[in-house]
Amino acid sequence: MPRKARRIAAIDVGTNSIHMIIAECRGRACRVIDKEKEMVQLGEGSLGGEPLTEAAIGRGVDALRRMAEIARRWEVDQIEAAATSAVREAPNQRRFVREVEKAAGIRVRVISGHEEADLIFRAVRSAVDFQSGTALSIDIGGGSIELTVGTESEIFFTASEPLGALRITQQHLAEDLPSAESLQRCRDRIRKMLKKPMASIRSLGFDFCIGTSGTITTLAELAGKGEPVAAGLRWLDRESLVDLSARLASIPASERAEVFGIEPQRAGTLLAGALVLEEFMRGAKVNRMRACSAALREGLIERALAKADSSPRRDGGVRRQSVNELAERSVVDREHARQVARLALRIFDQTQSLHGMKPSERELLEYAALLHEIGLHVSYQGHHKHTYYLIRHAGLAGFTEDQVAALASIARYHRKAKPSIEHENFQELPEAQQRFVEKATAILRMADALDRGRKQAVRDVAVDVRNGRIAFRLRQRLDARIELEAASKRSRFLGEVLEHDTSVAIERGSR
Numbered sequence: 001m002p003r004k005a006r007r008i009a010a011i012d013v014g015t016n017s018i019h020m021i022i023a024e025c026r027g028r029a030c031r032v033i034d035k036e037k038e039m040v041q042l043g044e045g046s047l048g049g050e051p052l053t054e055a056a057i058g059r060g061v062d063a064l065r066r067m068a069e070i071a072r073r074w075e076v077d078q079i080e081a082a083a084t085s086a087v088r089e090a091p092n093q094r095r096f097v098r099e100v101e102k103a104a105g106i107r108v109r110v111i112s113g114h115e116e117a118d119l120i121f122r123a124v125r126s127a128v129d130f131q132s133g134t135a136l137s138i139d140i141g142g143g144s145i146e147l148t149v150g151t152e153s154e155i156f157f158t159a160s161e162p163l164g165a166l167r168i169t170q171q172h173l174a175e176d177l178p179s180a181e182s183l184q185r186c187r188d189r190i191r192k193m194l195k196k197p198m199a200s201i202r203s204l205g206f207d208f209c210i211g212t213s214g215t216i217t218t219l220a221e222l223a224g225k226g227e228p229v230a231a232g233l234r235w236l237d238r239e240s241l242v243d244l245s246a247r248l249a250s251i252p253a254s255e256r257a258e259v260f261g262i263e264p265q266r267a268g269t270l271l272a273g274a275l276v277l278e279e280f281m282r283g284a285k286v287n288r289m290r291a292c293s294a295a296l297r298e299g300l301i302e303r304a305l306a307k308a309d310s311s312p313r314r315d316g317g318v319r320r321q322s323v324n325e326l327a328e329r330s331v332v333d334r335e336h337a338r339q340v341a342r343l344a345l346r347i348f349d350q351t352q353s354l355h356g357m358k359p360s361e362r363e364l365l366e367y368a369a370l371l372h373e374i375g376l377h378v379s380y381q382g383h384h385k386h387t388y389y390l391i392r393h394a395g396l397a398g399f400t401e402d403q404v405a406a407l408a409s410i411a412r413y414h415r416k417a418k419p420s421i422e423h424e425n426f427q428e429l430p431e432a433q434q435r436f437v438e439k440a441t442a443i444l445r446m447a448d449a450l451d452r453g454r455k456q457a458v459r460d461v462a463v464d465v466r467n468g469r470i471a472f473r474l475r476q477r478l479d480a481r482i483e484l485e486a487a488s489k490r491s492r493f494l495g496e497v498l499e500h501d502t503s504v505a506i507e508r509g510s511r
Contacts, residue, residue, distance in 0.1 A: 004026075005024050005025065005026050006024070006025050006026075006077045006078070006308075007022060007023070007024050007025070007033075007074055007076040007077050007078075008022070008023050008025060008030075008076060008077065008078050008079075008080065008301050008304055008305075009021070009022045009067075009071035009074070009076045009078070009079045009080070010022075010023070010079075010080045010081075010297040010298070010300035010301045010304075011064070011067060011079065011080070011081040011082070011106070011108075011297065011300075012082060012084070012295065012296045012297045012300070013042070013064070013081060013082065013083035013084065013087060013108055014042070014084050014085075014086070014141055014143075014296075015041075015042055015043035015047070015084060015086035015141055015143035015144075015164055015166055015167070016039060016041055016042075016043065016141065016143075016164070016165065016166050016214075016215075016265070016266075016269060017037055017038060017039040017040065017041075017214060017265075018037070018038050018040055018042075018060065018063050018064065018067070019035075019036070019037045019214075019295070019297050020035065020037070020067045020070070020071070020297065021034070021035050021297050021301070022070075022071060022074050022076060023301050025301070025305060028305050030301060030305070033074065034070065034074060036066075036067050036070055038063040038067075039263060039265040039266065040056070040059040040060050040063050041056065041059070041142070041166060041265060042056045042060050042086040042087065042142075043056070043085065043086035043142050043143050043164075043166050043167065043170075044056055044166070044170075046086060046089070046090055047085070047086060047089065047143050047162075047164075047166065047167045047170060048171075049089065049091070050090075051090050051091050051092040052086065052087070052090045052092055052093075052096055056086075057092075057095070057096055057099065060096065060100070061096075061099050061100055061103050061104070064081075064100050064103070064104045064106055064108075065103050065104040067104070067106075068104040068105055068106050078304060079106055080300040080301070080303075080304050081106050081107065081108045081109065081300075082108070082110075082111045082116070082119070082296065082300060083096075083097070083108050083109070083110045083111070084111065084113075084116050084141060084143065084144070084296070085113075085141055085142065085143025085144040085162075085164060085167075086142065086143050087108075087110050088110050088111070088112070088113070088143075089143070093110055096108075097110065112160075113144055113146060113158075113159075113160020114158045114160060116139075116144075116146050116160060116296060117139070117146035117147065117148045117158040117159070117160060118148075118155065118158065118299075119296050119299030119300060119302075119303065120137065120139045120146055120148065120212055120299055121137055121148045121150055121155060121158075121299070122298075122299035122302040122303060123212070123292075123294040123295055123296065123297075123298035123299035124137050124212060124292055124294060125152055125302075126294065126298060126302055127232055127233075127292055127293075127294035127298070128210060128233070128290070128292060128294075130151060130152045131349055132151070132152070132342060132345050132346050132349060133151070133206075133207035133208060133346070133349075133460075134149065134150070134151050134156075134204075134205065134206045134207050134459075134460050134475075135148075135149070135150060135151070135206060135207070135208055135209070136148070136149050136201060136206040136208070136209045136210070136284060136286075137149075137209070137210045137211070137212065138209070138210075138211050138212075138216070138277070138280055139211070139212045139213045139216075139295065139296075140163075140164065140165055140213045140215040140273050140276055140277060141164045141165070141213060141215075142164045142165055142166035143162065143164035143166060143167050144161060144162050144163065144164045144167070145160070145161050145163045145164060145280075146158070146159070146160050147159045147160075147161070147201065149201055149204045149206055151460070156204055156459065157200055157201065157204055159197040159200070161193050161194070161197060162193070163190060163193055163194070163276050165215050165269040165270070165272045165273035165276065166269050166272075168186060168189075168190070168269075168272035168273075168275070169268060169271070169272040171189075172185060172186035172189060172272070173186060173253075173271060173272050176252045176253050176254055177251075177252045178249060183249055183275070186272070186275055187275060187279060190275060190276055190279045191279055191283070194279060194280060194283050195283075198280075198283040198284060201284060202284070202285075204459075204475065205460065205473075205475045205507050207462065208289075208290070209281075209284065209286045209288075209289035210289060210290050210291075210292050211236065211289050211290070211291050212291075212292050212293075212295045213295055214266065215266075215269070215270065215273035215277075216236070216273070216277060216291050217234070217291050217292075217293055218262060218266060218270060218273075219236060219241060219244065219270070219273065219274055219277060219291070220235070220236040220291035221234065222244055222260055222262075223236060223237075223240040223241050223243070223244040224236060224240070224291075232292060232293040232294060233290050233291065233292055233293075234290070234291045235288060235289075235290060235291075236288070236290070236291050237287060237288045237289075238278070238281045238282070238286065238287050238288070239287075241274065241277060241278050242278060244274060245271070245274040245275060245278050248271040248274055249271055253267060253268050253271070256268075256270065256271075317398065318397050318398040319363075319367070319396070319397065319398035319399060320367075321397075322394075322396045322397040322398060323367045323370055323371060323396065324370075326371060326374065326390070326391070326394050326396065327370055327371055327374060330371075330374035330375075330376075330377050330390065331377050332371075332373050332376065332377070333373065333454065335454075335456065336373070336451055336454050337369065337370045337371070337372065337373065338370070339450075339451045339456050340369045340372065340444070340447045340448050340450075340451055341366050341369035341370050341447075343447040343450045343451070343458065343460075343461055344365055344366065344369045344443050344444055344446075344447035345362065345365070345366055346460065347443050347447060347461060347463060347472075347494075348362055348365060348443055349362075350462070350463035350465075351443075351463060351465060351470065351498065353465065354465060354470075354498045354500065355439045355497075355498060357439060357440070361436055361440065364403060364406060364407050364410065364440065365410065365440045365443060365444065367407055368407050368408075368410035368411040368414075368440065368444060369411075369444055369447060369448075371387065371391055371407075371411050372384075372387060372410075372411040372414040372444065372448065373387065373414075374386075374387050374390050374391070374411075375388075375389070375390060378390075384411070384412050384413070384414060384415050384416055385412060387408075387411045387412060387414075388408045388409065388411065388412035388425060391404065391407060391408035391411055392404060392405070402429075402430070402433060405425070405428065405433070406433050406436060406437055406440075408425070409425050409426060409429065409437045409441075410437055410440045410441050410444055411444075412425065413437070413441040413444075413445070414441070414444050414445055414448050415445070415448070418438075418441070418493060419434070419437055419441055421434075438497055439497050442493050442494040443494060445490045445493060445494070446472075446487060446491055446493075446494050448490070449483065449486035449487040449489070449490040450474070450483050450486075450487050451483065452482050452483050452485075452486040452487075453480075453482045453483060455478055456477060456478075457476060457477055457478040457479060457480040457482070457483055458474050458475065458476065458477070458480050458483050459475045459476060459477040460474075460475040461473065461474055461475070462475065462507065465500070468500055468501060469500060469501045469502070469503065470491075470494070470495060470498065470500045470501070470502045470503075471502075471503050471504075471505070472487065472491060472502065472503065472505070473505060473507040474487070474504065474505070474507060475507050476506060476507075480506060481506075484504060484505070484506055487504045488504045491503075491504050
């Protein structure tokens with residue numbers, strides 16, 4: 001029977017605006033059935049340690065009362081509400097929370113900057129395919145910005161800085177038409193505040209950049225060229241943003257709404273948001289980023305669903321399930337196996353233009369990595385051969401006989417001898433399969449070397465292919481000198497197979 005749908009309302013009580021979405025969810029699958037937004041500017045007149053003004057509290061309580069009424073008309077099962085920078089910093093935050101609960105029946109949680117960054121990143125992960133890469137995300141709110149570096153499964157860094165669009169406007173760009181001196185002071189302040197987090201971000205390394213929030217999506221719409229790249233996603237390049245910042249600065253704030261066709265409250269703070277984003281992209285050396293409409297409210301729903309989901313997770317379809325069951329029966333080092341599989345897929349994806357393997361072959365490489373050491377519970381001596389035998393005779397569900405043979409061979413060659421026509425298991429494979437096994441084996445051997453110390457010292461591997469050379473750059477979590485030495489040796493076989501020279505180095509500044 002299909003699961004009963006649950007309806008969840010998520011409310012982001014922000015410094016500039018209050019957003020609500022109502023989602024109908026079955027299991028972890030959701031669809032948004034209603035949205036509501038009001039730009040109440042809770043932080044107007046505060047944000048410097050001052051209390052929320054009476055007018056701001058009144059606007060906020062009224063907006064939340066109306067949103068609560070909409071949510072109850074939808075007969076929601078749950079309301080999740082989180083307040084960010086303006087309420088977080090206000091000495092009268094408890095009064096605001098009490099008045100909202102009294103008037104609207106909503107319990108608002110005041111969250112920290114780091115929790116805010118975590119929730120935003122949850123939303124980004126649900127909206128964007130990371131393709132196993134490392135993402136840098138920025139959210140520009142009214143009072144603060146949230147910066148996060150992470151993957152689909154792990155967060156490496158979060159920071160919250162007081163550089164929100166409303167705050168910067170109130171502090172530095174209060175004039176209707178800011179002077180050149182005001183703009184320069186504003187830029188200097190932003191650069192100074194970004195200096196420390198930018199150093200940490202550059203040391204971690206990342207593969208792509210994503211921006212969230214109404215400020216960034218508005219900037220992307222105004223500066224972007226063409227249609228959105230996908231639902232909820234637009235490209236924004238730095239060159240176009242620089243041009244847009246100059247246009248915004250040349251027009252009085254009182255006229256921007258009409259000139260650009262945007263809300264008056266957004267028009268008043270958009271220049272500040274543009275300057276923050278411009279300096280961020282410059283500091284991070286990002287020339288192009290994706291603007292994503294998912295934000296904190298979607299993160300609230302993701303977290304609510306994760307908490308409610310107490311049912312056993314079935315990881316993928318029948319093939320993945322059978323591979324996992326075999327790994328569990330064999331008592332392998334699951335952390336090592338998962339790390340090798342993750343790094344193998346990172347190398348696969350970044351060398352796609354060279355090896356030309358198909359998505360189905362990518363899947364087999366992942367499974368071979370997950371199972372490459374199952375022969376250890378038979379004996380360390382010759383365990384790669386025991387691994388081959390166990391995979392061939394495990395009765396893995398959902399695979400053809402050819403696929404099982406290829407999978408077993410890839411795992412068998414993760415150490416010792418390379419694939420050879422002299423070996424019986426390799427001889428029996430069709431020629432196309434032999435070529436696939438050779439390429440996949442070369443990637444697996446490299447990935448295995450990247451966890452030589454079994455401590456996940458290598459957080460990620462970035463691959464540059466140019467001028468006949470494959471350059472591997474290791475991003476460290478811990479000291480990865482052992483992995484560097486092992487990978488340098490193993491990379492030679494991958495270079496032979498892909499007909500490129502190779503080099504391996506720890507990424508400069510990587511911690």
